[in-house]
Amino acid sequence: MKLIKCAIGSIALIAIMASCCQKQATEPTDPDMKHLLLATAWFQQSAEMRACYYQSYNMAKLALKDNLQNYKGTKPAAVVLDIDETVLDNSPFEAKLMADRHNYSDSAWMAWSAREEALALPGAAEFIAYARELGVEVFFISNRILEERDRTLRNLAAAGMAVDSAHLLLYDLSKKTSCKDERRNAVSATHEIILFVGDNLGDYTSLFDRRDSTLALRLADSLHNDFGRKFIMLPNPMYGEWENAIYNHSYKLPMAEKNRMMLGLLRK
Numbered sequence: 515m516k517l518i519k520c521a522i523g524s525i526a527l528i529a530i531m532a533s534c535c536q537k538q539a540t541e542p543t544d545p546d547m548k549h550l551l552l553a554t555a556w557f558q559q560s561a562e563m564r565a566c567y568y569q570s571y572n573m574a575k576l577a578l579k580d581n582l583q584n585y586k587g588t589k590p591a592a593v594v595l596d597i598d599e600t601v602l603d604n605s606p607f608e609a610k611l612m613a614d615r616h617n618y619s620d621s622a623w624m625a626w627s628a629r630e631e632a633l634a635l636p637g638a639a640e641f642i643a644y645a646r647e648l649g650v651e652v653f654f655i656s657n658r659i660l661e662e663r664d665r666t667l668r669n670l671a672a673a674g675m676a677v678d679s680a681h682l683l684l685y686d687l688s689k690k691t692s693c694k695d696e697r698r699n700a701v702s703a704t705h706e707i708i709l710f711v712g713d714n715l716g717d718y719t720s721l722f723d724r725r726d727s728t729l730a731l732r733l734a735d736s737l738h739n740d741f742g743r744k745f746i747m748l749p750n751p752m753y754g755e756w757e758n759a760i761y762n763h764s765y766k767l768p769m770a771e772k773n774r775m776m777l778g779l780l781r782k
Contacts, residue, residue, distance in 0.1 A: 547769055574641050574709065577746065578709050581708040581744075589704065592653055593650050594710050597654050598713075600713050601634060602634065603634070607623065608753075632669055653683065656682070656683070660685070710746070711748070712745070722755060727759075729760065
């Protein structure tokens with residue numbers, strides 16, 4: 515998860531967030547973080563978000579079936595999914611940080627994941643069941659850390675997406691990189707990955723990791739035929755490499771400076 519500073523939002527939006535967190539939200543301290551409050555409210559409370567997820571997973575079913583029918587190899591077919599904001603909804607974690615006027619911290623995230631309360635995102639459990647009905651093996655490759663393995667297995671099971679430990683590939687901190695290539699290659703050694711699903715383009719290929727000043731926009735254009743066929747992209751306006759790239763990966767810049775950098779890139 516990304517660094518989160520506290521935000522000021524409108525009274526109406528704060529009321530929405532309070533109802534989701536089951537507690538009264540205090541006014542966030544940083545007026546420059548209103549966009550995060552809006553993004554989290556959209557993720558939790560808009561019918562459009564749910565429609566996007568259902569649409570994406572409906573498309574994933576069609577792509578998976580088509581790719582499987584056209585697969586002529588001998589290795590077992592597999593689909594690889596990310597976890598957070600792909601199959602499990604962690605927006606209550608974002609909302610609680612803002613309501614409690616806290617910044618992101620690793621300890622806060624670990625406390626959240628230890629609760630094992632993340633719910634399934636719309637369409638995710640149904641897609642995974644469909645993949646298994648087709649005989650496609652389901653793997654999860656996530657940048658949750660190894661310490662979170664048991665709690666993640668339990669949370670996935672509680673959300674209707676049970677998986678065994680062999681099909682859950684987490685981030686080994688000793689590797690000193692969160693790049694997923696090594697774990698994708700481990701799956702590819704024994705299986706043919708016929709579809710990827712994620713909320714970050716790095717869930718598909720490491721070409722999108724650590725983006726430079728071009729923000730990988732032309733790279734996305736060059737791979738346009740893959741989207742909807744080989745990779746299913748899910749919406750996540752709350753955080754991601756897209757935002758980090760805008761800041762030149764300078765996470766500790768004041769939010770006012772980050773906003774200036776964002777505004778400077780917008781077409782006007």
